[in-house]
Amino acid sequence: xxxxxxxxxxxxxxxxxxxxxxxxxxxxxxxxxxxxxxxxxxxxxxxxxxxxxxxxxxxxxxxxxxxxxxxxxxxxxxxxxxxxxxxxxxxxxxxxxxxxxxxxxxxxxxxxxxxxxxxxxxxxxxxxxxxxxxxxxxxxxxxxxxxxxxxxxxxxxxxxxxxxxxxxxxxxxxxxxxxxxxxxxxxxxxxxxxxxxxxxxxxx
Amino acid sequence: xxxxxxxxxxxxxxxxxxxxxxxxxxxxxxxxxxxxxxxxxxxxxxxxxxxxxxxxxxxxxxxxxxxxxxxxxxxxxxxxxxxxxxxxxxxxxxxxxxxxxxxxx
Numbered sequence: 349x350x351x352x353x354x355x356x357x358x359x360x361x362x363x364x365x366x367x368x369x370x371x372x373x374x375x376x377x378x379x380x381x382x383x384x385x386x387x388x389x390x391x392x393x394x395x396x397x398x399x400x401x402x403x404x405x406x407x408x409x410x411x412x413x414x415x416x417x418x419x420x421x422x423x424x425x426x427x428x429x430x431x432x433x434x435x436x437x438x439x440x441x442x443x444x445x446x447x448x449x450x451x452x453x454x455x456x457x458x459x460x461x462x463x464x465x466x467x468x469x470x471x472x473x474x475x476x477x478x479x480x481x482x483x484x485x486x487x488x489x490x491x492x493x494x495x496x497x498x499x500x501x502x503x504x505x506x507x508x509x510x511x512x513x514x515x516x517x518x519x520x521x522x523x524x525x526x527x528x529x530x531x532x533x534x535x536x537x538x539x540x541x542x543x544x545x546x547x548x549x550x551x552x
Numbered sequence: 553x554x555x556x557x558x559x560x561x562x563x564x565x566x567x568x569x570x571x572x573x574x575x576x577x578x579x580x581x582x583x584x585x586x587x588x589x590x591x592x593x594x595x596x597x598x599x600x601x602x603x604x605x606x607x608x609x610x611x612x613x614x615x616x617x618x619x620x621x622x623x624x625x626x627x628x629x630x631x632x633x634x635x636x637x638x639x640x641x642x643x644x645x646x647x648x649x650x651x652x653x654x655x656x657x
Binding site: 378 | 589590593594596597617618622625626627628629630632633636637638640641642644645648649652653654655
């Protein structure tokens with residue numbers, strides 16, 4: 349039964365994100381390069397000039413792909429947190445306790461899928477010709493990060509790239525800090541509300 | 553939530569209220585957290601010279617260069633997204649759930 353609700357959630361997320369993708373791309377462009385654009389419509393025209401109508405959906409693929417892991421991890425973390433808070437008492441959780449569990453679930457799921465978040469932002473911001481696809485974009489990011497942390501000029505192998513990434517404390521803290529604070533604010537309310545709305549239907 | 557009430561069709565009206573409440577609460581939450589979301593997106597983008605910028609440095613930079621307005625760039629398309637996103641999600645979720653044969657209660 350649970351998988352049916354998760355599947356319905358994933359389909360709903362995919363359709364709604366696909367419908368609103370042009371607005372999302374506009375938002376990200378204005379957030380990062382807002383000072384360059386005098387107005388919303390000017391930014392919109394620039395996007396159209398760069399790649400035509402299909403370009404408005406750039407980055408939507410990865411945005412849709414990350415729904416499934418995001419939702420599944422959030423539900424598992426929420427249930428885990430509720431069990432831990434409840435302990436052996438078996439008492440009903442208070443609203444504050446469920447809020448705490450929701451916040452925990454949001455932080456966990458956002459942290460796990462964070463690399464996909466970064467990929468999405470890079471793809472959305474890409475101009476025509478920047479990326480050939482999700483894997484190409486991922487490879488470009490890994491290569492650049494690895495070159496930064498090792499100082500090598502020669503392109504490293506995938507193994508070197510991965511080990512270097514994990515040994516680069518600078519990048520780790522930066523990303524972790526950014527994601528934690530943002531995740532707590534933005535996702536705790538959202539996940540709390542969605543989980544609370546859906547859980548009575550699923551006999552959780 | 554009242555399980556008895558859920559089965560009645562007149563509860564459809566309550567769903568609309570629930571959706572409107574959801575849209576309002578999510579808008580308020582986003583208004584407060586938008587500057588954080590903006591800084592996060594900039595960190596993710598790592599454009600040009602601010603390659604190694606930290607969150608704090610970026611906050612200061614935006615405030616010095618663009619003032620408070622700088623933290624709210626892109627909020628208009630963000631809010632234009634809320635209503636269609638909430639309603640499309642709800643409709644597609646309900647239809648898919650029914651098509652898969654999953655019960656409400």
